[in-house]
Amino acid sequence: MLSQSGRLAVPGSGVFIGTEMVRGATFGVSVMTTRGMVVDWGAQAPLVRYIARQQRSQLSILLSGRGYFVSGGRTFTLGPGEAVRSDQRLHDDEGYAGEPARVLVLDWHDDALGPRHVGPARLARLGRRELAALRGHVDRLRSMPDDDWTRDLFLQLGSLGLTRRAPPPEPPPLSPAERTLYRALGRVRSSLSDHPALPELAARLKISERQARRVFRELDEKVGLNAEGWRETVGDLRIATAHQLLSVPSLPLARVAALSGFRSPVALCHAFSERGGLTPGQAARVLRERWDLSRRADEVWLDGAAMASDQPQLRVAAP
Helix, strand or coil: CEEEEEEEEEECCCCCEEEEEECCCCCCEEEEEECCCEEEHHHHHHCHHHCCCCCCCCEEEEEEEEEEEECCEEEECCCCCEEEEEHHCCCCCCCEEEEEEEEEEEEEEECCCCCCCHHHHHHHHEEEEHHHHHHHHHHHHCCCCCCHHHHHHHHHHHHHCCCCCCCCCCCCCCCCHHHHHHHHHHHHCCCHCCCCCCHHHHHHHHHCCCHHHHHHHEEEEEEECCCCCCCHHHHEEEEEEEHHHCCCCCHHHHHHHHHHCCEEEEEEEEHHHCCCCCCCHHHHHHHHHHCCCCCCCCEEECCCCEEEECCCCCCCCCC
């Protein structure tokens, strides 16, 4: 089992995004917590290349905050306890925010955690007691061994009919270098402003740069990082981070660029232009139109129209 932690913060503001990940060969589990910042994977998709490469089934469970999910041309607002099972190959839009927002996301290959999801997303709602129990278990993520925590998570989700009750068997253990590199990727997420470079990472691993590239490639093949090499991976992380920071009201573009690892605002604008998406200014405007962090936690703004959580929504029992 692999694990990593990452944290993006705006110093002195209390605004942050924290991510904890546990990953096996055929499945992954991540817990994302955000305060004062929007994570809108749908809006990021034209800019961040690894999103388009995702090919697995996915289960997203909103533990707190608010969110949205687009499926079959319809947009559904999400509140705490709502779960969405989807096919990543359809690249349905998805986003979260709140004070704080916390979402649990699982992805799996083939039938590792249950039948592969095919077709439009399916929604379900956890009861109040089940949601409280799941929140409590997520809070213990870093106080339990990864194997034990993951096993108990699948027991909980399996009892709700959302996944199988036990994680799939793991292949032979990954090498120490692969484990160390995966953990290091979490630190890279947290320190993009330090301009992390592969030679420095290789030196920490006590291997050559060439060996580090090979380990990264093998790790991608074994656990599905959806990567196309170190350079593009870091580029994706920088653009995704900048996009998230653009949702922070009144944060200057120069600070967005610095915190996401760009040498200047001009370099940030050039990176957005290379990906063929919106300019940073346009992206910030879209996020302001979609989301208003000053509104009640049960409302989300999308395409300029507020949609309250009591709007009629699709209700389909989880498979």
